[in-house]
Amino acid sequence: MTMDKLFLALHVIGALMWVGSLFALMAFLEAYAGEPEAAPRGRLLKHLRQAAIVPDVGATIAIVFGAHWLFRFKLYEAHYMHAKLALVAVVIGLHVMLKLKVKKAKRGEAFAPPPLALKPMLTLLALGIVIFVITKVPA
Secondary structure: HHHHHHHHHHHHHHHHHHHHHHHHHHHHHHHHHHHHOOOHHHHHHHHHHHHHHHHHHHHHHHHHHHHHHHHHHOOHHHHHHHHHHHHHHHHHHHHHHHHHEEEEEEOOOOOOOOOOHHHHHHHOOOHHHHHHHHHHOOO
């Protein structure tokens, strides 16, 4: 196995970890926002704070090793990568939005749970990223 293939594997694992943990973070935020009692909210907050770390780790791994591939093989010249990276930018935006909700929960501020459409949207974003990479459309 070459280092490039190892880095690609790490990029994919990081991306899977990132997207999967964003789903978990949404579930924790929904549970926390919907819990009226203080004691269970306190226990949920502990888990919410721990769950909020995982997307950051996954995103870091995905971005670092993805950047290696992007620049090592000049993938920034490929048109399909522009579309893929545009979708990744939207995922980053969702990530930031969820982290801001976690920050509000840590401060004890009220916040609305993530919109229900966020889960299908994240699914479609991940699907779009995979489709652009596999099909290389637009070529």
